Amino acid sequence: xxxxxxxxxNELHDIGLDLEEHLDAxxxxxxxxSGESAKPPAPVPLVVRRHR
Numbered sequence: 814x815x816x817x818x819x820x821x822x823n824e825l826h827d828i829g830l831d832l833e834e835h836l837d838a839x840x841x842x843x844x845x846x847s848g849e850s851a852k853p854p855a856p857v858p859l860v861v862r863r864h865r
Contacts, residue, residue: 832839
């Protein structure tokens with residue numbers, strides 16, 4: 814279990830480093846310069862119901 818936890822932590826760290834390279838691009842998409850506010854997404858139901 815500890816080995817799997819260590820590997821997961823290493824993988825998350827690597828993903829963080831990869832995302833850090835693109836931080837400027839991600840920040841630009843988060844703060845649009847057009848000044849128009851986007852419509853917030855509609856809420857999604859938490860339970861998926863399947864009909865039989």
